[in-house]
Amino acid sequence: MMAVEYRESDSVSAEFDVMENRPLLSVEGISKLYAPGKGCQDISFDLYPGEVLGIVGESGSGKSTLLRVLSGRETPDAGKIHYLSQFAKDLSLYDLSESHRRRLLRTEWGVVHQHPMDGLRPRVSAGGNIGERLMAVGYRHYDDIRNTALKWLRDVEIPADRVDDMPVTFSGGMQQRLQIARNLVTHPRLVFMDEPTGGLDVSVQARLLDLIRNLVTDLGLSVVIVTHDLAVARLLAHRLVVMKESRIVESGLTDQVLDDPQHPYTQLLVSSVLQG
Ligand SMILES: Nc1ncnc2c1ncn2[C@@H]1O[C@H](COP(=O)(O)OP(=O)(O)OP(=O)(O)O)[C@@H](O)[C@H]1O
Numbered sequence: 716m717m718a719v720e721y722r723e724s725d726s727v728s729a730e731f732d733v734m735e736n737r738p739l740l741s742v743e744g745i746s747k748l749y750a751p752g753k754g755c756q757d758i759s760f761d762l763y764p765g766e767v768l769g770i771v772g773e774s775g776s777g778k779s780t781l782l783r784v785l786s787g788r789e790t791p792d793a794g795k796i797h798y799l800s801q802f803a804k805d806l807s808l809y810d811l812s813e814s815h816r817r818r819l820l821r822t823e824w825g826v827v828h829q830h831p832m833d834g835l836r837p838r839v840s841a842g843g844n845i846g847e848r849l850m851a852v853g854y855r856h857y858d859d860i861r862n863t864a865l866k867w868l869r870d871v872e873i874p875a876d877r878v879d880d881m882p883v884t885f886s887g888g889m890q891q892r893l894q895i896a897r898n899l900v901t902h903p904r905l906v907f908m909d910e911p912t913g914g915l916d917v918s919v920q921a922r923l924l925d926l927i928r929n930l931v932t933d934l935g936l937s938v939v940i941v942t943h944d945l946a947v948a949r950l951l952a953h954r955l956v957v958m959k960e961s962r963i964v965e966s967g968l969t970d971q972v973l974d975d976p977q978h979p980y981t982q983l984l985v986s987s988v989l990q991g
């Protein structure tokens with residue numbers, strides 16, 4: 716048996732008990748502005764273990780900016796983000812060193828980009844793309860890596876005989892499924908997704924959504940997912956935050972927000988989907 720060797724701290728596992736009721740991610744007054752109204756400002760929310768949070772809003776409202784800040788890839792101008800790491804260690808994200816943040820990204824977190832090639836290595840085979848992540852968390856034995864990669868290819872419905880092919884030879888849907896496998900193979904606790912079904916045909920989208928939904932449930936993942944597609948939000952997210960011009964204008968349980976929107980902007984968003 717191959718154990719994951721990565722250890723964030725030596726903290727005792729007794730602290731696990733406490734974790735259940737504490738947010739995995741706690742966001743307090745985050746702002747990152749490139750220009751007035753461009754970016755995100757005054758963003759606060761909690762994400763609990765096993766929860767899927769959707770971020771919706773029109774193009775330019777700041778969704779991707781917020782996701783980059785949340786996932787440690789863009790330093791905010793103001794605010795705090797606390798992450799409850801493995802072994803219940805409370806980390807203040809931007810008080811950590813950059814290398815520590817990068818380590819979290821490789822180990823406890825995953826990031827699924829809208830354009831799959833942004834999250835894949837073009838000159839590395841499909842199996843290698845998955846294996847690389849395993850090595851980052853301590854896998855060393857070729858057979859373990861190969862077999863785990865093959866299992867994950869099967870899980871995301873990529874034929875095993877494509878394992879040695881380069882991702883550029885894959886269709887967009889297959890690339891996206893490979894990116895998902897690369898991210899989930901290490902069993903991250905928290906996954907950030909930015910429009911994961913964005914550039915795909917409708918039928919490919921539907922299958923991918925189904926796959927994501929099953930994986931999220933099976934692995935008990937916590938997810939922050941950005942989408943401007945309310946149908947995607949409805950299918951995947953427990954809770955939603957609605958963004959407009961860099962701010963959250965409404966938040967709540969997904970069904971509540973979509974069935975009974977309170978803010979005029981959310982009402983517009985929902986009704987334009989119904990008419991469209
Ligand atoms: N690196 C940057 N430098 C300057 N301005 C930026 C930068 N990144 C984003 N912006 C601006 O900030 C605003 C929010 O952009 P962001 O990409 O976060 O929006 P979004 O909600 O993800 O939009 P979309 O749905 O089109 O992806 C936009 O006006 C954008 O032009």
Ligand SMILES: [Mg+2]
Nearest residue numbers: 778779780909
């Ligand atoms: Mg975006």
